[in-house]
Amino acid sequence: MLSTLNQRRWRNFRNNRRAHWSLWIFGILFGLSLFAEFLAYDKPILIRYKDSFYTPIWNDYPETEFGGEFETEAVYRDPEVKCLIATGGLEGCLDDPEQLIADSRDGIVNGDPINRGWALWPLIPYSFDTPVDRPGAAPLPPNSENWLGTDDTKRDVLARVIHGFRLSVAFTLIVTGAASLIGIVAGAIQGYFGGWLDLFFQRFIEIWTATPFLYVIIIMFAILGRSFWLLVFLLVIFSWTALVGVVRAEFLRARNLEYVRAAKALGVGNMTIMFRHMLPNAMVATLTLLPFIITGTIGTLASLDYLGFGLPSSAPSLGELTLQAKENLQAPWLAFTAFFTFAIMLSLLVFVFEGVRDAFDPRKTFA
């Protein structure tokens, strides 16, 4: 249950209609993208084959399960596998699947009734790394099959955007969350205790932020290989300093306020004073900075991908899409997709956090 203070904040937030709508739209988009496998994937959601149900998203089935030849996982986009499922595993599928599928529509093949099956496909039957089987030179323009066209390796752009959006936002939330936590604690300790601790910590941060982090990322990737979590770790250790300054300043200011003195006079412990008394008062300044950190992190990830030092190259990346757009100016659907994805995502986030910041400000009055 929300406390009345949080209820008031929520009410204030809702009164900011732009922020409220942005939160809904962003929430729905991110919520949908969490189920990207049900929206854009190269495996069916549900298969009916010989009176049994199969769920390929969660389980791997060999092709032999459906009467095929290979022991490897079934490639559901192949016409042979489609035919096997549709006809209940007829041998003929391995020779002329398209003909057989057409034949089986009426439930009878060569005079015999068959056990018809079906497959429920996601809206977009491609994953972010599925090669599109379409004639022509990549990148292919949008058509009814690839709604936003394909990129220069013939992968469906819409599928990549859906998966890339999820990856981008998840990455950013993880990095920002961890970096903010470290930054707030470090800033609080510095500002509250002040003195030598503050002096040394500040010098350390100055040196730390002077480290060229791009080189560190290149070197670490060269040694340990590219991975999502390594990039998260590297970005966190270089971005936690962003919040230290503002939190420290708030605590330096607040530690001489009389409510802090009153708490000390009551014998309240340092940790309680810092995080229960002072932090809520420092939250407005912190939240003011948060949208910049979030959009900055999204931008950092995109630029790293653009430079080719980001996530592993197979990952669905909006930065990589931007790079392709630059290299393929004859394919404007790439540039438009990249631009609108970033513009909408960043605008929504900024609107949401603007509303959050205003809602947290106890001095701000609302109509």
Add this chain to the structure above:
Amino acid sequence: MSEPLLQVDDLRKAFVLHDGRKLHAVRNVSFVLHRGETLGLVGESGSGKSTVGRCILKLQQPDGGRIWFDGSDLTALGPKQMLPYRPRIQIVFQDPFSSLNAHMRIHDIITEPLRLHTKLTRNQQEARVAGMIERVGLDQSVSRYFPGDITASEQQRVGIARAFICEPQCVVLDEPTSALDPRARSNLLALLSELQLETGAGYLFISHDMNSIAKISDRIAVMYLGSLVESGPAQAVLTNQKHPYSMALLSSVLYPDPARPPHSYGLEGEIPSAIGVRDECPLVGRCPIRQPDCASEYPLLRTVGPGRQSACRYHERLGSIS
């Protein structure tokens, strides 16, 4: 008289400035406070009176001297050892709004001391808090509010409720009335007097407002530039000063009475800087009765009458000029 509740001996506190010089906020301050008594500590802004109050609560660590509270030396105690004394010595601050956490409800602000220092059950806490809210003259409905939702005088009553909820024996009142209008001020002083009668607490009432001091104090101590210059029973200090500074301070009080002309007894110049130690009377540059040897020795308080002390060696001469 019995053992004093609070005895401050030779308290010293200096702040080191960025250039290494020292600002002597409090120099050789000594006084006693008895149970049920109010000692008014009066002085101009910057005279170090608030620093004295903060040192007593260990909000600032004194550089020297002793603070005896109920037989124990507070200056020797670490933060942990100080904890049992916290509910017994409390403070009310000057700015009612900034002394309350804007993000905490009034109820939670007043309950916090009980949670820290007592083992009361939730219901007992509620009853204590409700009683205290009523005692300081607030409506029970304020307990749900945030400090920003109530008036300054209500905020100050919340500050008083927080300080008194654990029934302290000693309360430092650091200019509690200076942010309030005259009516709220006199109501608050009346409330403080009632609370003192009920609890028998000793008050150290810090203020630059002579009217408030005169109203509530049993004894008065006058501070100037970090030093005590005079102390004594309230009536005696108010009517017959034994130090040229107290005399000037008292005569600077304005009364809303046109028949009473503003007193013209004044000091020359402005309050000097407290930076650096000089072995001289702090008032030497401004004193109308200064003598050549005033500039060569720092004067300590000396007894000059029954219960009266003054730091001026030539206070007898004051009568001749006023």
